[in-house]
Amino acid sequence: MSARILVVDDIPANVRVLEAKLLAEYFDVLTAESGEQALSLAQNENPDLILLDVMMPGLDGFETCRQLKNDARTRHIPVIMVTALDAREERLRGLEVGADDFLTKPVDDVTLFARVRSLVRLKGVMDELRNRDHGHQVGRDIAAGVDWAAHAVIIASSAKRGERYASALPAFVTYEVESDAGAAFAAVEDGADFALVDLSSPDFDGLRVCARIRASAKVRELPLIAAVNSDDVAMAVRALELGVNDFVHRPIDSEELTVRVKTQLRRKHFADQLRESIDERLELAVTDALTGLSNRAFIGARLKHFIDSANSGGAPVSVMLIDIDHFKRVNDTHGHEVGDGVLQAFSRRIQRSLRALDHAGRWGGEEFVVVMPGAGLAEAETAAQRLREAISGREVVLDDLVLPITASFGVAQVNPGEDMASLLRRADMALYEAKSEGRNRVEAAASAAA
C-alpha cells in the first residue's frame, strides 16, 4: 500500500537519500528542512507518516515530535525518529515525546519499510473512523490523559521465562504469564490491555499466537509487543508484517519497554475513545432520549425500507399507530414528570409485547408506532389487541400514584405500490376511528386506499 511520507531533515543530502529510497518503493514523498516547516506541512498536507531527524537547528526533532503529538490535528500521524547517534538516552527521549519508533542511521531498509508499512496500515484503518468527523469534532474532545493502569498477558515458552519478562514491565502493569498457545489466546480473549509475546525462543512459535490474535474478530485490535533477539532482523520484520505493533530487543531494557508500552496504551486509548464516541453518537441518532425506543427519523427509515421491500415483491409489512388515551389529563393533573414516567412505562410494555422482528418507535408526544415486517393485517390486529390488553389490564404505578392507562390503536397493511405517507394516513384514520368509537380500541384500515 502506498502512502504519503513526510521526510524532515535540515541536511538536504539526508533528505535526498531517504526520498530516493521511498520513491523507489513507490511512496509519495514530501520534504521539510526544519521542525517549523514540518509542523505546517503535517497540518496542511495529510501525510500518513513522518520520518523526523533528531538534530536540527531551531525546533529540534524532540520538540517537533512533542508538538505534533500534542496537537489534535496531527496526533494521529505516526512519527519515526531517525538519528545518527545510537545513544540509549536519545532513543528513550524520542519515544517519551511520543515517537512511534526510533531508528539509527544508516537506516536498515528492510526494517524501515516493514515499520513504515505497519504504521501506515494501522493508520489507514483509524482514518476511516476519523474521516467520519466532518466538522463534528468526533474525537477532538478525547481526553489527552491516559490511565496507564493496564493488564498484560505475557506469552512465553515457560513460566520462568515469562516471569523474567514480567520483571521488566513497569509497576503500573498487572500481568499473567501463559506458556501454552491455547491458554494464551483464552487469556487474551478474557480481557487484556496488551500482550507481550516472546519471539526469541526456538521451541515456542509465538508468531502463531500473534497471528491467531490478529485473525480473531474479537481481539484483533489488541496491542502486541514482541520480544526478539537483537540480531534477528528477519523475525522483527515478519512480526511487523503479521500485525505486531512494536518490538523490543532482548535482553530487555526495562525503561525502553516502559515507554513502548505507554505508546501502545496511548494509541489504544485514542482508538477506543474514537470508536466509543462514534458509537455513542450513532446510538443517539436513532434513539428517543426519553423512552429509549427508536426515534421518529429512524423508525420512519425502517418503515420505508420494509415498504420498498414489500413493493419489490418481498414480504408484506403492517404498521400499528398507538396513542395514549387522555394523556393530556395526566400531564395537566400530575405534571410533566409523571407524564414522562407514564411514557416510559408505556414504552416498556410495548417493547415487551413485540415479536423479534418488530420495531417500535416514538412518533412524537404520546404517539407510538410499531413496524411489523412480514405481518398481514389480521396478524397486526391480533398483536395490537394483545398489546391493548397488556396496557389496559394493569395500572401504571409511579411512586404513590396508581394510574389506569389505556391506548387506542390503528393498524394498516401496505397496499401494493402504496407509499409510506399513504400507509400512515390510513393507519391514522383507523386510529382516529378507534378514538371516536370510545378509545381503548383497535381499528384496522380497510385495504383500499382511502
Add this chain to the structure above:
Amino acid sequence: MSARILVVDDIPANVRVLEAKLLAEYFDVLTAESGEQALSLAQNENPDLILLDVMMPGLDGFETCRQLKNDARTRHIPVIMVTALDAREERLRGLEVGADDFLTKPVDDVTLFARVRSLVRLKGVMDELRNRDHGHQVGRDIAAGVDWAAHAVIIASSAKRGERYASALPAFVTYEVESDAGAAFAAVEDGADFALVDLSSPDFDGLRVCARIRASAKVRELPLIAAVNSDDVAMAVRALELGVNDFVHRPIDSEELTVRVKTQLRRKHFADQLRESIDERLELAVTDALTGLSNRAFIGARLKHFIDSANSGGAPVSVMLIDIDHFKRVNDTHGHEVGDGVLQAFSRRIQRSLRALDHAGRWGGEEFVVVMPGAGLAEAETAAQRLREAISGREVVLDDLVLPITASFGVAQVNPGEDMASLLRRADMALYEAKSEGRNRVEAAASAAA
C-alpha cells in the same frame, strides 16, 4: 497481517493442501466440505476471506458464491473461486456471481497470497465501519441495486493505446484517456468512478500513478484496475501490494473486463453507502431537526468540554442563554407552523451573528444557548447586545405575516472550578432578571457563584 480464511472443497486432500500453505503463512484456517457448510460457517465464524472450490456436489461453488453475495450478513466477505479447469466461461460465470477473483489450480502461491492480502486489507478498513453497526443495521438497508453508469479515467502511455483499452470497456462506461501522469492524477481528482491503468508499457510507469492515487487522502478509495501482460506475474503482485484492486491480462477480454469493472463498482457502491449512512446518522445525532442548530446533547457536551479546559488552565469560556419573548403568544395566535417558522428564522439570525469559534444550539422549546470559547464576560455581553439588536431591529416575515420578535439574554462566564450545572444556573438567573426587567434585554451574571 493475519486473517481467518475459510477453505471450501469437497475433496479433503485439496483442503489439506491449501490449509497447509495458509498455515505456513500464519493465516488462521477454517475448512468446509460443502457449499451448505460454507454458508453456515460464513454466517457464524467471521471469516475474512473464502477460498471456494467450483465443482462440488449439492450446492456448487457458483451457487454458494451467489448466496453469500446476496446475504447482507456475508456480502462483505471476499470470495476467491478456485477451479481445476482453466475455462473462460467458468471464470466469467464465477466473476458474474460476485467472486472477487477466480484462480486456477494448481494455484500459484505468490499470486494467491498477494491477492489474499490485498482483499483482507481492504476488508479490514471497511470492517472498522461495519463494526459501528451494533444492531442499528447501519448498512443493512443499502439497496442491492447498483447504478452501473460510471466514468473511467484510462491511464496509458499514449492516447492511441488508451483508446484500444477504451474499446474493451462496457457501453455503460464513459471515459477519458490520459497519457501524462500529472494530467491523469488531475483527472482522477476531478471525479471518476474507477481508473484503468496500463502497467504493460515499458516506457510508462503506471505504478507510480497508482501509488500517487493511493497516497492521496482525497482519492485514496478510487477503484483501480490494472492491465498487465499475462506472463508478468511479478507486476501483478506488485500492483496488488501497492493497493490496485484488480487486474486484467492483455490482450484484454472485453467480457472479463466488464464483470471485473462491475465487481469494483459494486464494492464502491457498498462502501460509499456505508460511509454515507454512518455520516448521516452522526449528523442526525448532533443536530436539532427543526432549526439545524446543534441539539441539546451536543451543545451540552461542547460546553462541558470548554469548561473542563478552562478549569485545567485553558482559555475562559462564557455562555449565552437566549429565550424568545412571548413565544407562546405566537404559537397560540398563529399556530404551530408559524411558531416553527419563527424558531427557524431566529436560529438563522443567531447563526449569522456568531464568531467563528462560537457554537449555537437549541436548548429546548424557544430557548437557545451560545457557547463562547475564549470569551470573557464583557465580550459575551457585547456579543449578546449585538445579537439582541439584530433580532429586535427587523421583523420576522413569514408569507403575509410580519412578526416583531424580541428575545431576552442571560450571559455568564465560568468561575474557576465551577461545573456546568452551576454556570448554567447563573446564566439562567441572569436571563430571568432580563425577563423580569421588561424583556428584550441582556443581563450578565455576577462572577461570584449564586
